Amino acid sequence: MTDNIESLSRANTIARAAAGGALGYRGSRRSSRARERAGVREHANAAGALAPRLQVAAQTPRRTRWWVDALVIVWLLWMYDAISNLAHLRLHVALANARAVLSLERTLHLNPEHALDHWLASHHTLAIVLANYYDNAHFVITLGLLGWLWWRRADIYRSLRNALVLTNVFGFAVFWLYPVAPPRMLGGFTDVVSTAHAFGDWHAGSLASHANQLAAMPSLHMAWAGWCALALWRASRRRWIRVLALAYPCLTAVTVLATGNHFVLDLFAGLLVLALALALLAAPARLSAAWRRCAGALLCWRRQLDRSGQALGGRAVGPAYRMSQTCYEVRDQVE
16 A cells, blocks of 8 residues: 555656646747747848838949049040041131021021120120130039039939030031031131130130131030039029029020120030930930830720620620621521
């Protein structure tokens, strides 16, 4: 009897130990699972906090490589220099084209060049100011704005840079195909830039040999000024900046006419090459958008046809008829 009692107590002790071990094992598993869930939550929270930053970083446009833009500038300078080296061979053609342009303007009553040139030549101080503006603002403002866009506004830099490059390419092509001498090379006009001795005079001295003197049509001064106005308009919504953006091309137009460097038609041609460049660059995006709209419309039409077919499939259609071999008369109704 005593042995049985001892064996039962031992069995109870072993069972309690096994139950305690099982409970401890279950508790440890539960605690490990809780730790795993807490770790997963922490990782999920960290990923959720990091996701907006990664999205913003992915959407932020990166600057183009500076050496690529430098190579583009070198290529444009090489193209301009190649055309300038051959310009003197077409002097007579350029002078004839200039007279033709001036004659057309007189016919259209759009010839204020001579009056403006004569008026500015009689005002020496203003002539010095506008002559220096003509020689230097053209490069300083355009290249400075281009560099600022590269540094601060990479989101709009690429499209504007491409427009400026293509505008110059169009202008160089016209320089070669239709050379036009400026009004200052015709009789009755005064070369205000040379008489005012402007800083960086490209009409006389050592710099004259590096400039194309027969590149009046189109006016790249006007094209670049229009490009600057567009860039400022897109870069800022401030009213005073947009006012300056519109004033700059107007001042440039008056300056190039009064200094005897361009005709009125040259200004229109400069704006035209800028507009062509912008339209050509925007054409692929517009064609792609039009193609997507057409594809969406065709897909919707196809879905409507499928739905109509499914609706008709479940309905009783009118009586069918068996046609004769000649298909010109109904023989009898199909039962």
